[in-house]
Amino acid sequence: MRPASERVGWLARRLLLLLVGVALVSLTGAGVYQHSYAQGEHSLKAATNSRLDLFATVVEARVRRLEPVPATIQLNPAVLAVLRAPDPARERAANDYLARLNAHLGSVAVYVLDVLDVRGVVLASSNVAERDDSLLGEDVSYRPYYLEALAGRSTRHFAIGSGGQAGYFASHPIYDGPRVLGVAAIKIGLDALEQTWPMLAAPALVADANQVVILSSQPAWRYTSMAPLPAERRVDLQLTQTYGSLRLPQFPIDVRLSVDEDTQEVQGFVSGDEARHREALGAGSNRAGHLVLGRSLDGMDWRVLIFTSLSEVRDQALADGVGGAMTAAFLILLVLYWSQRRRIERQKLAAKRLLEQVNADLERQVGLRTQELTDTNEQLRREVAERQQTEQTLRSAQDELVHAGKMAVLGQLAASITHELTQPLGGIRTLAGNAAEFMRRGNHAAAQDNLSIVARLVEQMARIIDPLKSFSRKSSASPGATDVGRVVEQALFLYQLRVRHDQVRVDNRCAPGQWTAWCDANRLEQVLVNLVGNALDAMRDADPRVLTLSAERCEVAGVPMVALTVRDSGKGLSETDQRRLFEPFYTTKPSGAGLGLGLAICRDLAAEFGGDLQAHNHADGGACFVLTVPVGPAPDTAKDTPSR
Structure with missing residues (x-):
């Protein structure tokens, strides 16, 4: 049996080989897929570009062939005559000429505009006989083709006519010498282009210079804007009535396009979640995506776009990728099978020797590890015992220091305590003698009054002695719910004689029962x-x-605390005092007046029950010592909690 480390290594190598094999198969399949997809996409682009070239040729043949017509209208004498001196006879002659010309060309309408007073009034038209659609006498000066021709420039653009029929308008100024006498315009119908959509074999559209769809194989796409139109541009389009009264909603598909400036070829993709565009793209839409190709039509500011589905390209690429991956997997499995057979033969020859050696090594390592663990456990037990003994010694030393501090305070208060007890004792002695004399005389009532006074004096002495007994008692720490105000009163009681003697005013804001x-x-x-x-x-x-x-x-680190402040009106603490105040054996008192351990012990005691002790100078003078203690439960919820 193999050692654990060797088994792990063997499994790791097998896993690594498996991962390498899977990676090679995946990379091969992905490479074949990418190559096939790229070739399919290239072929699709070539086929689509061919259809686009054919469509562009058809558009130019059916639309642009009539663009030069307005420039030739001024060659007819009837047109110049009606512009120079309009009268009914000349207008009929001009109308007849324009009607014959329009019938010959197959356009929607041909008309001549007068520029008198800069008003574009239709003076002659080819469709005078069509009462419902005739422009004769109408003012179309708002049209861009009129304004450009009035300035002496030929122009052409798409617009929806006053009758609601869309068309391609071309215009040319009519000169009488150097002066622009009128404007000749032709409206070319676009219905014939609708018959060319089948040659594209995919959803397609034609957008004008404003990126508004004017022709499309999808009826829902017509008169939608492929890019947001600025407010000022919308106002211009409304003034010129380029699209009539249509509101031009947003194109239903998010398309990102890029234009090759040299070839004017347009290429792009359907952006965003294509699933939500499936309905807009028609029944042929799927999850494979769509290739958007286009062409800018020369001299027309029009752009034709075709949305070609990539499903066939993707399906063929997937089939090629799967075939490539399966071929790579077969070759890898063949190599692994041959390698595995050779490895098994070698392993059979060395298995017995390796197994014996591994067993021997394992037994030796187990023995060494067992002895090391035994020695380590024994050392840990000794260290634990030593630490427990050290901790017990430290706690005893701390208790002794606390008790010594208490005794030192009691020694300092001995004189004041003696003075406090001397007066009651003298009174007791006098009252006891008086009581004995009254008893001898038989005056029991007076003797009883004296004895009552003696009892009150004894109670007074007990009240003095009880806090001292509690304070001087040596005990270990026993945390519990403690009334902070009561403890403050007991501490002040021990110094009451000194406070009176030194004429110190005490401002105690810690009432009993307020803080626990x-x-x-x-x-x-x-x-x-x-x-x-x-x-x-x-x-x-x-x-x-x-x-x-x-x-x-x-609150300190999220723990509720009671901050108890002791402030004096002395001279305060120097920078050195504040820096070294809590160091052991550092004191600000005269030599022999203290050891410098009081504040260090106090900080340790505060830390023992989860608090802290800090010192700083008050803004109004004097030193402030702030003692923080964890908040305890209310006294009525801690009746069973031991406290001192």
């Missing part, structure tokens, strides 16, 4: 006692002395 934090109450009190004591030390030489304690809610 999740921490150990005893350790929170230790931090506040340290901060309040430092604030009182900082205000020793200040005037006035104001100690402000406030709290507010905030």
